[in-house]
Amino acid sequence: MQCIVNRRAQFSASHRYWLPELSETENLEKFDLCSKFPGHGHNYVLFISLAGELDEYGMVLNLSDVKHVIKREVTGQLDFSYLNDVWPEFQETLPTTENIARVIWQRLAPHLPVVRVQLFEHPQLWADYMGNGMEGYLNISTHFSAAHRLAHPDLSLEENTEIYGKCARVNGHGHNYHLEITVKGEIDPRTGMIIDLGALNQVITDYVVEPFDHTFLNKDIPFFTKVVPTAENIALYISNTLRSPILELGAKLYKVKLIESPNNSCEIYAADSESTSVNAAVSQPVLARV
Numbered sequence: 001m002q003c004i005v006n007r008r009a010q011f012s013a014s015h016r017y018w019l020p021e022l023s024e025t026e027n028l029e030k031f032d033l034c035s036k037f038p039g040h041g042h043n044y045v046l047f048i049s050l051a052g053e054l055d056e057y058g059m060v061l062n063l064s065d066v067k068h069v070i071k072r073e074v075t076g077q078l079d080f081s082y083l084n085d086v087w088p089e090f091q092e093t094l095p096t097t098e099n100i101a102r103v104i105w106q107r108l109a110p111h112l113p114v115v116r117v118q119l120f121e122h123p124q125l126w127a128d129y130m131g132n133g134m135e136g137y138l139n140i141s142t143h144f145s146a147a148h149r150l151a152h153p154d155l156s157l158e159e160n161t162e163i164y165g166k167c168a169r170v171n172g173h174g175h176n177y178h179l180e181i182t183v184k185g186e187i188d189p190r191t192g193m194i195i196d197l198g199a200l201n202q203v204i205t206d207y208v209v210e211p212f213d214h215t216f217l218n219k220d221i222p223f224f225t226k227v228v229p230t231a232e233n234i235a236l237y238i239s240n241t242l243r244s245p246i247l248e249l250g251a252k253l254y255k256v257k258l259i260e261s262p263n264n265s266c267e268i269y270a271a272d273s274e275s276t277s278v279n280a281a282v283s284q285p286v287l288a289r290v
Contacts, residue, residue, distance in 0.1 A: 002051065003051070003053070003060050004051045004115060005049070005052075005060045006047050006048065006050075007047070007050065007066050007070060008046070008047055009045075009046045009048070009070050009071070009074070009075050010044060011044050011046070011075045011079040011080075012041060012042070012079060012080055013041060013078050013080065013082070013083050014040060014041035014042075014081075014083065015040070015082070015083040015084055015094075016035065016036070016038065016040070017030075017094055017096070017191075018031070018035050018037075018084075018094075039084070042121050043122075044078075044100075044120065045119075046075070046104070046117070046118070047116075047117075047120075048066070048104075048108065048114060048116075049114070049115050049116035050112055050113050050115065052113050061113075066112060069108070069111050070112075073107045074108065083095035083100065089103045089106075090103070092189070093188075093190060093191075093192045094190070094191055094193075095192065096127075096187075096191070096192035097119055097126065097127040098129065098136040098137075098192065098194050099136075099187055099193075100119055100127075101117045101118070101119040101128065101129040102117075102129045102134070105117045105129050109131070114131065115131070117130075124140065124142070125138075125141075126138075128182075134187045134189065135184070136194055137182055137183070137254060138182070138183050138195060138197075138251075139180060139181070139182045139183075140180070140181050140201065141178065141179065141180045141181075142179050142181075142205075142208075143176060143177060143178050143179060143209075144177050144179065144208070144214075145175070145214055146174065146213065146216070147172045147174040147175075147217065148173070148174075148175075148218055148224070149167070149170070149171075149173070149218050149229075150163075150167035150168055150228055150229070150230060151164065151218075153226055175261060177212075177234075177258060177259065178258075179204075179208065179209075179238070179256070180255075180257040181200075181242065181255075181256060182254040182257075183195055183246055183253055184251065184252045184253075184254040185251035194251050195246070195249050195250060196249060200246065200251075203245045203246060203249065207241050207242055207245060208242065217229040217234070231258050231260040231264060231265070231266045232266045235256045235266050236256075236268050238258070238268075239256045243270055253270040255270065256268045256270070
């Protein structure tokens with residue numbers, strides 16, 4: 001039976017985004033504070049996913065052996081290092097989160113059946129790499145606080161209460177929404193970047209966080225005057241809103257994950273949402289899980 005197992009590891013290291021062929025001014029314009037000498041550091045958290053068949057002992061691999069391989073080939077070399085100098089790959093392509101994940105895959109693939117490398121630079125920024133050439137995924141998390149009421153405009157209070165329960169109460173209720181945006185693209189062979197991170201953060205702020213934060217969605221966001229603002233519909237709206245501006249930055253929106261509460265979250269994959277009309281929610285209410 002095929003199974004995927006995951007091994008966690010960590011290392012602390014510093015790096016600097018700096019291209020010697022650019023002037024100091026050009027590096028500052030391109031990489032902002034990340035270009036400052038002598039660099040900055042992170043406590044990286046690494047997850048290695050490995051695939052294989054279960055053996056007679058109920059294991060895909062001996063995790064003790066996996067631990068030693070990861071330490072020998074990766075963390076033992078990267079821990080307390082200056083990444084720009086530690087591996088020759090980072091002389092060619094800067095040690096961005098997405099490129100570090102790619103190079104770690106290359107280092108481990110001869111020794112382990114790797115199917116995914118996930119690297120957290122910090123809890124709000126991480127990368128995924130699945131072994132597809134220079135293709136990678138970059139993830140950003142952010143948040144906003146908003147109120148909403150789950151009530152279809154064409155239904156009575158009694159009918160809405162039957163569908164949405166307490167969420168249909170007339171004065172609404174609020175959530176601290178946690179939002180994760182995943183973009184997909186080619187890792188630039190020189191900068192190591194899928195997308196300009198500062199520009200991506202600004203797009204998410206301008207199109208989602210600022211318009212949504214501290215609002216009553218049903219009244220303050222015109223779209224939700226007719227569409228029920230369930231977590232699913234909010235995520236779908238965000239996906240459709242972000243797709244074009246992210247494409248203009250040179251990457252593709254891959255996934256929107258919206259966490260409404262510790263018990264309730266949803267995920268929208270952008271490729272699927274292209275053929276999904278959020279206007280369908282006007283006539284077909286989406287049920288919320290409470």
